[in-house]
Amino acid sequence: MLVLGIETSCDETAAALVDDGRVVRSNVIGSQAEHHRPFGGVVPEIAARAHVELMLPVLDRALVEGGATYDDLDGIAVTAGPGLVGALLVGVAAAKGLALATDAPLIGINHLEGHVCAVQLEHGALSPPLVALVISGGHTSIALLDERGRFSTLGATIDDAAGEAFDKVARFLGLPYPGGPEIDRLAVSGDPAAIAFPRALSGGGYDLSLSGLKTAVIRELRRREAAGEAVDTADVAASFQEAVVDVAVDKTLAAALAHGVEQVAIVGGVAANSRLREQMAARCAREGLRLLAPAPALCTDNGAMIAAAGANRLARGERSPAGFDADPNLTLEAVEGLTSREGSA
Ligand code: KG4
Numbered sequence: 001m002l003v004l005g006i007e008t009s010c011d012e013t014a015a016a017l018v019d020d021g022r023v024v025r026s027n028v029i030g031s032q033a034e035h036h037r038p039f040g041g042v043v044p045e046i047a048a049r050a051h052v053e054l055m056l057p058v059l060d061r062a063l064v065e066g067g068a069t070y071d072d073l074d075g076i077a078v079t080a081g082p083g084l085v086g087a088l089l090v091g092v093a094a095a096k097g098l099a100l101a102t103d104a105p106l107i108g109i110n111h112l113e114g115h116v117c118a119v120q121l122e123h124g125a126l127s128p129p130l131v132a133l134v135i136s137g138g139h140t141s142i143a144l145l146d147e148r149g150r151f152s153t154l155g156a157t158i159d160d161a162a163g164e165a166f167d168k169v170a171r172f173l174g175l176p177y178p179g180g181p182e183i184d185r186l187a188v189s190g191d192p193a194a195i196a197f198p199r200a201l202s203g204g205g206y207d208l209s210l211s212g213l214k215t216a217v218i219r220e221l222r223r224r225e226a227a228g229e230a231v232d233t234a235d236v237a238a239s240f241q242e243a244v245v246d247v248a249v250d251k252t253l254a255a256a257l258a259h260g261v262e263q264v265a266i267v268g269g270v271a272a273n274s275r276l277r278e279q280m281a282a283r284c285a286r287e288g289l290r291l292l293a294p295a296p297a298l299c300t301d302n303g304a305m306i307a308a309a310g311a312n313r314l315a316r317g318e319r320s321p322a323g324f325d326a327d328p329n330l331t332l333e334a335v336e337g338l339t340s341r342e343g344s345a
């Protein structure tokens with residue numbers, strides 16, 4: 001089954017061809033980072049306009065690199081939410097137009113489910129139950145995927161997403177956008193124990209809070225500046241990163257153990273973080289859990305993960321009704337309105 005995956009929820013215009021939900025034939029990402037860099041973050045209006053410009057060239061490249069034509073498609077999957085509404089609409093409109101032109105079945109995909117399905121491009125078909133840490137620029141949550149393939153959110157950030165905190169702290173350290181990979185690189189030469197930044201909500205439960213940590217880092221930088229003290233940016237980066245990783249690993253492991261699952265997945269842009277991968281691997285090994293982590297390039301937004309999620313649903317006979325729409329606030333649990341069984345659309 002050859003599925004085209006389209007992703008435009010934030011600032012990557014992405015399209016990919018995936019065979020049987022696991023084999024990536026092409027994975028094209030038209031990054032808009034240059035458009036947003038001067039502003040230090042994603043500007044929704046600029047993102048939507050850049051998607052319009054990039055969508056068709058990215059689609060064409062995905063087809064050419066995958067050695068296929070539009071007639072070869074067995075399905076089209078597109079991110080329906082959550083994300084920036086103007087950005088989502090560009091991908092959804094493109095997918096609807098293509099589905100109409102090719103007669104290929106169309107399926108709207110939850111972006112977070114897409115991140116989780118990136119796992120199958122690396123490790124083969126998902127075999128739930130598993131607990132997933134979905135950690136990205138827009139979202140940070142811990143979700144259970146049960147035996148029946150249903151998601152339930154066990155906990156989530158009550159304020160900033162982890163990637164958002166990485167990007168903001170990076171900005172204060174004078175690093176370019178997107179800051180997550182920059183902090184990752186800088187932290188390698190820093191001491192993670194140099195500054196004891198707070199670990200919020202570490203007492204229990206699966207919710208996370210990261211805005212206090214971000215503020216603590218900014219306050220520390222300002223204090224040192226005012227006192228004329230030298231700032232070792234590598235130590236600040238490493239200590240901040242360690243605080244995020246500690247909390248994320250502790251909470252994910254606690255959720256996995258409490259729910260009796262034997263597999264943990266880390267997905268989303270921040271799952272590309274080398275320290276998070278290292279610490280999660282060490283803790284999972286200690287607890288006898290299997291860690292599922294897509295390659296870093298499949299952690300950040302891409303079309304292949306959307307095609308993988310689409311292949312799963314299309315293979316179960318699910319389709320999206322022609323009138324389905326982008327939903328900027330789509331939750332992991334919400335599939336109604338997005339999918340219907342064949343014949344009921
Ligand atoms: O999943 P993603 O591409 O987009 C969203 O759905 O949000 O995640 C992007 C986020 C950005 O905040 C970026 O700084 C962060 O992922 N990120 C990282 C790393 N690579 C990307 N954060 C920490 N370490 C990394 N290596």
Ligand code: ZN
Nearest residue numbers: 136268269301
């Ligand atoms: Zn994402």
